Amino acid sequence: xxxxxxxxxxxxxxxxxxxxxxxxxxxxxxxxxxxxxxxxxxxxxxxxxxxxxxxxxxxxxxxxxxxxxxxxxxxxxxxxxxxxxxxxxxxxxxxxxxxxxx
Amino acid sequence: xxxxxxxxxxxxxxxxxxxxxxxxxxxxxxxxxxxxxxxxxxxxxxxxxxxxxxxxxxxxxxxxxxxxxxxxxxxxxxxxxxxxxxxxxxxxxxxxxxxxxxxxxxxxxxxxxxxxxxxxxxxxxxxxxxxxxxxxxxxxxxxxxxxxxxxxxxxxxxxxxxxxxxxxxxxxxxxxxxxxxxxxxxxxxxxxxxxxxxxxxxxxxxxxxxxxxxxxxxxxxxxxxxxxxxxxxxxxxxxxxxxxxxxxxxxxxxxxxxxxxxxxxxxxxxxxxxxxxxxxxxxxxxxxxxxxxxxxxxxxxxxxxxxxxxx
Numbered sequence: 001x002x003x004x005x006x007x008x009x010x011x012x013x014x015x016x017x018x019x020x021x022x023x024x025x026x027x028x029x030x031x032x033x034x035x036x037x038x039x040x041x042x043x044x045x046x047x048x049x050x051x052x053x054x055x056x057x058x059x060x061x062x063x064x065x066x067x068x069x070x071x072x073x074x075x076x077x078x079x080x081x082x083x084x085x086x087x088x089x090x091x092x093x094x095x096x097x098x099x100x101x102x
Numbered sequence: 103x104x105x106x107x108x109x110x111x112x113x114x115x116x117x118x119x120x121x122x123x124x125x126x127x128x129x130x131x132x133x134x135x136x137x138x139x140x141x142x143x144x145x146x147x148x149x150x151x152x153x154x155x156x157x158x159x160x161x162x163x164x165x166x167x168x169x170x171x172x173x174x175x176x177x178x179x180x181x182x183x184x185x186x187x188x189x190x191x192x193x194x195x196x197x198x199x200x201x202x203x204x205x206x207x208x209x210x211x212x213x214x215x216x217x218x219x220x221x222x223x224x225x226x227x228x229x230x231x232x233x234x235x236x237x238x239x240x241x242x243x244x245x246x247x248x249x250x251x252x253x254x255x256x257x258x259x260x261x262x263x264x265x266x267x268x269x270x271x272x273x274x275x276x277x278x279x280x281x282x283x284x285x286x287x288x289x290x291x292x293x294x295x296x297x298x299x300x301x302x303x304x305x306x307x308x309x310x311x312x313x314x315x316x317x318x319x320x321x322x323x324x325x326x327x328x329x330x331x332x333x334x335x336x337x338x339x340x341x342x343x344x345x346x347x348x349x350x351x352x353x354x355x356x357x358x359x360x361x362x363x364x365x366x367x368x369x370x371x372x373x374x375x376x377x378x379x380x381x382x383x384x385x386x387x388x389x390x391x392x393x394x395x396x397x398x399x400x401x402x403x404x405x406x407x408x409x410x411x412x413x
Contacts, residue, residue, distance in 0.1 A: 032150060033157040042166075043154070044173030047147070048189075051178050074153040077146070 009056045011092060014041055018049050019089045022059070022081040029078040031064075050079060058085030124161045131168035138175035140182045141241050147175070183240070183315040187352050198354045199289055203282040210276055217250050217273050220264045229255060232277055237294035240317045244297060245286040248277035278320050290357040291319025292344040306334050313344045316352065321364050323347040 009015065021030065021038040030038075036046055053059045064076040081089070120127075132155055136148035151171055158164045180192040207214075218231045233253070234246035252265025252274045261269065268274040281287040287294065292313045295303065304310040324343035328336070351360070 031153070031157075033154045036154070042170050042173075043151070044170040044177065047151075047171075047174040048177035048181060051143070052181055073156050074149055076153045077150040 009053060009058060009088075014039075014045050015049050015053070016092065016096075017041060018046065018053065019058075019081075019085075019092070022079075023086070023089055023093065026081050026086055029080045031076040031078055033076070035079065053085065054079070057082060058088060121161060124165060128155055128164045128168040131165070132171050135168065135171035135175050138172065139178050141243060143178065143182070144175075147171075147178070179241070184348070184352060186349070191352055191354075194354050195288065195352065195357065196285070198357065199282050199285075202289060203279050206279050207283060210279070213273060214276055217264075217268055217276070221251060221262075224262055224264045225255060236297055237318065238297055238300045238314060239286050239294065240314060242300075242311065242314045245281070247287075247294060248280055250274040250277060282320065286317070288317040288319045288357075290321050290323070290347075290351075290360045291317050292324065292347065293322045294318035303334065303337050307338045307341060309345065310337075310341060313341060313348065316348045321361060323351060323360055326360060326364055326367065 017039040018035060018041070021035050024038075032043075032046065032050065035041075035050065036043070039046065041049075050059065050061075054061055058081065059079050060082050061077055061079045064078055066075060068074050129152060132151045133148055136144045136151060138144075139147050151168075155164055155167060158167055176192070177189055180189050184192075221231050222229065230251055232248045233251040234248055236244050237247045239245045250265075250268050250273065252261050252269050254260045254262050254265075265274070278287065282289060300310075322340075322344065323346070324340035327343045328340050331337075331339075351357070
């Protein structure tokens with residue numbers, strides 16, 4: 001079963017909220033919990049969007065560089081916006097305006 | 103007075119217990135819900151969600167988060183297997199399966215109880231009622247197909263007296279509805295295969311694994327279009343219909359149409375749909391679909407043409 005690439009990202013208000021969180025600090029890495037805090041979306045909405053953006057190449061993700069046994073908590077998955085995602089998200093927000101989120 | 107006190111004490115104990123176990127419960131729910139995601143991603147999501155769970159402050163919000171992971175898994179699985187249809191279609195299909203299976207279960211419950219009772223009477227109280235055999239489900243995940251046990255326990259394959267009757271009336275197949283209710287199967291979808299046969303076919307036929315993008319079903323589009331056959335060539339021909347189904351027929355109305363057509367072909371005694379009705383399906387699809395969808399079909403159709411499987 002080959003992994004199907006999703007090339008077009010269907011824009012929704014929720015997707016824009018997630019992108020807005022990344023656009024504010026494009027160089028930072030966020031875990032799912034961080035994005036949730038900024039976008040205030042439920043987990044059932046947030047994670048499908050994160051995975052869809054990742055498979056479309058807008059986001060990149062990696063495991064946190066810690067040993068779970070050492071820090072006493074599970075590793076976090078960190079997401080970062082890619083240059084491609086940054087320009088594409090910029091286009092989206094240019095067409096609707098950042099004010100759409102508030 | 104003492105009654106209210108006792109009630110308050112019991113409620114207090116229960117809520118204290120729930121609060122104490124809520125962390126365990128949350129982790130258990132997250133692990134369980136991550137399993138509904140595609141098999142390639144469930145391990146990652148489980149770890150990711152467990153890390154997220156630890157960072158949520160309230161006990162109640164933690165439970166809500168853990169429960170909502172089921173929705174996340176459902177949507178992720180849907181966008182992984184069939185991103186060309188809306189997620190609402192998947193919700194509608196599941197609702198359709200759930201409602202129809204519930205009503206069929208309600209209607210056949212007396213029959214099923216009688217059958218179970220008859221099996222128990224013939225083979226003793228501790229004999230199993232169901233016969234479970236493994237099949238591959240959506241995403242290649244194995245599950246057990248349930249049937250009423252119609253063979254004897256000690257020997258291999260000899261039908262019991264009750265079993266012979268159940269088989270003639272096809273009552274032994276009724277527990278398949280339970281598989282639909284549990285979400286392992288759908289009413290309409292490719293027939294589920296035994297793991298060993300599925301592995302052999304996947305090695306022999308290209309694109310065979312693609313059929314696990316959709317849930318297996320009790321009634322298949324390929325069963326309606328292609329006569330019974332068990333060779334590899336037959337399986338390849340049926341696969342072309344299954345792939346066509348997975349790409350173009352994921353909607354409640356089409357599922358109902360297939361159910362109705364199956365009933366009418368059985369009633370009229372035809373073995374399969376006529377070539378004319380099959381052509382109508384094709385033409386309707388060509389008119390209705392976007393160019394992008396036609397491109398997706400052409401990949402399957404090119405392969406069908408190569409293997410001379412066009413009807």
